[in-house]
Amino acid sequence: MHMKTNNTELSNFRNSKAALYAAIILGAAVFALLAFMIATNGSASWDSPLQAWVFSHRSPGLTTLMEAVTYIGNWYSITVIVLLLLIYPDTRRDYGVPAAFAAVISQLIKIIFKTALCRPRPDAAFRLVEEGGWSFPSGHSITAMAVFGLLFFALLKGGGKVYGAKKKALLVCCAVLPFAIGFSRVYLGVHYPSDVLAGWAAGISVIALTILLRPVTDRASGALDDLQSRIIGPQQ
Numbered sequence: 001m002h003m004k005t006n007n008t009e010l011s012n013f014r015n016s017k018a019a020l021y022a023a024i025i026l027g028a029a030v031f032a033l034l035a036f037m038i039a040t041n042g043s044a045s046w047d048s049p050l051q052a053w054v055f056s057h058r059s060p061g062l063t064t065l066m067e068a069v070t071y072i073g074n075w076y077s078i079t080v081i082v083l084l085l086l087i088y089p090d091t092r093r094d095y096g097v098p099a100a101f102a103a104v105i106s107q108l109i110k111i112i113f114k115t116a117l118c119r120p121r122p123d124a125a126f127r128l129v130e131e132g133g134w135s136f137p138s139g140h141s142i143t144a145m146a147v148f149g150l151l152f153f154a155l156l157k158g159g160g161k162v163y164g165a166k167k168k169a170l171l172v173c174c175a176v177l178p179f180a181i182g183f184s185r186v187y188l189g190v191h192y193p194s195d196v197l198a199g200w201a202a203g204i205s206v207i208a209l210t211i212l213l214r215p216v217t218d219r220a221s222g223a224l225d226d227l228q229s230r231i232i233g234p235q236q
Contacts, residue, residue, distance in 0.1 A: 020208040027205030031137070034198040038119050038136050044194040051193065054186050055126065063128055066184040070129070073140035073181035078103055078147055086224070093221040094154050101217055102146040102210045109202050110139040119195070126189035138182065138191045138199035145178040145203025150210055178203065 037044050071077060082103055085096035119136035121127075152174035155167060182200060185191040210217070 017212070020212050023208035024205045024212075027201045027203070027208070030201035031198050031205070034194050034201070035113060035117065035136070038117055038194065042119070043192065047192040047194050051122070051126070051186065051189075054183075054193075055189070058128075058187065062187070066187045067129060069177075069180050070140065070184040070188060072177060073144040073184075075107070075139070075143070078143050082147070092224060093218060094157075095151055097217045097221040097224070098150055098154065098210050098214070099147050101213070101220075102150050102206050103143055105206050105209070106142040106146045106203065107139070109206070110137060110142055113137055114139075119192075122189050122192060128188045129190060131188075131190040135191055136195045136198060137202060138185050138195040140185050141178070141182040141191075141196045141199025142203045142206070144181040145200045146206035146210070148174045148177045149203060149207045153207065153211065 034044065082096065082100045085091045085099055088096075113136065114134040117136050118134050121131060121133075121135040152171060155171050155174065178200065182196040185196055186193050
């Protein structure tokens with residue numbers, strides 16, 4: 001019986017690891033395909049029709065909501081969220097350090113490919129908010145998918161002692177926010193749909209990579225715990 005249990009656990013571990021590698025490869029493949037389309041054609045054929053459909057549903061109330069949603073995905077908001085999760089020892093290991101790792105990797109991907117492809121943003125006439133820089137990929141979409149997606153899986157696994165209605169509410173928020181933030185970027189006229197899709201694809205790869213590197217983030221969390229103990233003493 002004991003041997004059977006161990007074999008089952010080993011099989012589950014291998015399957016989950018294979019699924020993570022598959023997620024990395026699939027996300028990277030979709031991102032690479034979109035990047036190739038932008039590099040060779042300058043746009044995706046379905047960008048304009050999707051933009052037109054989204055713009056046709058604009059309204060004052062929805063615009064206010066989308067402006068608020070998009071703010072959650074900017075670098076300042078993500079930084080605050082990650083720092084709060086890092087500061088508290090109870091959330092540092094399961095949420096803070098992995099989220100910080102995912103956020104940094106997302107930013108590196110964004111910077112590298114924005115600089116490499118130099119895709120202009122949609123025409124200023126379509127924009128409802130001011131936004132500078134290049135368009136591909138959507139940094140909001142990468143970071144939101146990577147960070148909130150990672151927090152979703154950490155919550156699902158039961159990290160951080162979050163239970164009941166609070167856990168359910170956080171799971172819903174973490175599941176919805178990456179897609180809502182991505183949609184807001186198209187709605188507000190600062191990104192093409194292909195920018196957002198590429199961001200989501202890259203974000204999925206970052207999630208899987210971060211989960212695979214959990215031993216590394218655990219060691220980083222332990223180092224932060226040691227540093228905190230030296231500076232302010234051990235937690236009671």
